[in-house]
Amino acid sequence: MKRLKLLLFLLPFGFTTLCAQENKEIESDTLENNREAMGGGESEAIDTLDTKDKFTKIVIFEDFTWSYIQLEKPDIDEESLTENWDSERIHAYQDVEIAALPDVTDLVLIDSLHAFCIPIKGKVYSKYGYRHKHPHRGVDIPLNIGDSVLATFDGMVRIAESSSKTGGYGNLIILRHPNGLETYYGHLSKILVQEGELVTAGELIGYGGNTGRSTGPHLHYETRYMGKAFDPERVIDFDNANLRSDTLTLKKDYLNINSRYSSSSKNSNTASAQSYTYHKIRSGDTLGAIAQKYHTTIDKICKLNRISRNTTLQIGRKLKVRVHY
Numbered sequence: 154m155k156r157l158k159l160l161l162f163l164l165p166f167g168f169t170t171l172c173a174q175e176n177k178e179i180e181s182d183t184l185e186n187n188r189e190a191m192g193g194g195e196s197e198a199i200d201t202l203d204t205k206d207k208f209t210k211i212v213i214f215e216d217f218t219w220s221y222i223q224l225e226k227p228d229i230d231e232e233s234l235t236e237n238w239d240s241e242r243i244h245a246y247q248d249v250e251i252a253a254l255p256d257v258t259d260l261v262l263i264d265s266l267h268a269f270c271i272p273i274k275g276k277v278y279s280k281y282g283y284r285h286k287h288p289h290r291g292v293d294i295p296l297n298i299g300d301s302v303l304a305t306f307d308g309m310v311r312i313a314e315s316s317s318k319t320g321g322y323g324n325l326i327i328l329r330h331p332n333g334l335e336t337y338y339g340h341l342s343k344i345l346v347q348e349g350e351l352v353t354a355g356e357l358i359g360y361g362g363n364t365g366r367s368t369g370p371h372l373h374y375e376t377r378y379m380g381k382a383f384d385p386e387r388v389i390d391f392d393n394a395n396l397r398s399d400t401l402t403l404k405k406d407y408l409n410i411n412s413r414y415s416s417s418s419k420n421s422n423t424a425s426a427q428s429y430t431y432h433k434i435r436s437g438d439t440l441g442a443i444a445q446k447y448h449t450t451i452d453k454i455c456k457l458n459r460i461s462r463n464t465t466l467q468i469g470r471k472l473k474v475r476v477h478y
């Protein structure tokens with residue numbers, strides 16, 4: 154009985170919405186609270202141990218019995234995540250041409266189940282774009298060797314490779330995220346994850362370093378969609394350690410080394426209300442009726458909102474029905 158109670162108490166901290174360091178505090182706090190809550194019983198939890206699977210822990214009780222607890226895994230559709238999976242080559246989707254991509258793609262970055270965490274705090278000291286006639290396809294953030302580098306979003310490790318195989322990147326981690334985005338973490342001193350491993354936003358994945366083609370300790374950080382790099386500053390406001398918006402409206406034009414984020418492009422970078430006509434779903438609405446009302450098609454509405462024809466229409470939800478470029 155007591156063990157069941159403990160399990161229920163422990164589950165919430167597996168449901169990660171914060172950065173890793175903060176989580177550890179929650180974990181020990183939760184255990185402390187549990188001991189108090191269970192006050193003086195003969196089977197208090199006295200320790201937790203790691204297992205081979207990081208989502209499974211062992212809880213040791215005071216009477217030396219033990220039991221497993223399961224932490225919640227990131228809510229990821231692994232099948233769609235691993236389309237075009239390539240663990241051999243650094244850059245995936247090499248046969249996808251930019252010309253074949255849609256002009257605009259909405260990428261949902263965070264929602265109630267998926268969080269964001271800044272990979273490392275610091276200001277960008279070398280921007281995306283041409284640098285002494287050489288393309289720089291990411292941003293550089295200064296750090297000290299050994300600083301924690303955290304996963305930006307939930308995802309799966311596609312590449313975890315040492316310097317000898319990555320050329321200039323040094324020790325490199327590439328994470329694939331459920332929305333198709335990939336994030337790159339270069340010049341690491343140490344890699345703490347393996348190919349195929351699920352990671353949660355904010356999870357410690359490696360330590361900062363100076364490996365590869367690097368002239369001082371820093372994180373080389375890239376964001377790519379369908380293998381094509383774009384300026385990470387379109388996604389992350391590094392000055393304030395925050396996301397620029399919950400949804401990134403990624404224009405095909407951004408997938409270009411000359412397309413750098415600047416504050417003047419701020420408004421066109423976010424999914425602003427002016428770009429769409431919305432319809433608030435009322436009781437009795439059907440996709441067919443909504444499409445007819447706004448002189449569009451069901452397929453177009455599904456695509457705009459990344460839903461299928463069978464998605465249940467939740468009353469009160471706002472659907473994008475028309476887009477204005």
Ligand SMILES: [Zn+2]
Nearest residue numbers: 291292293373
């Ligand atoms: Zn760099």
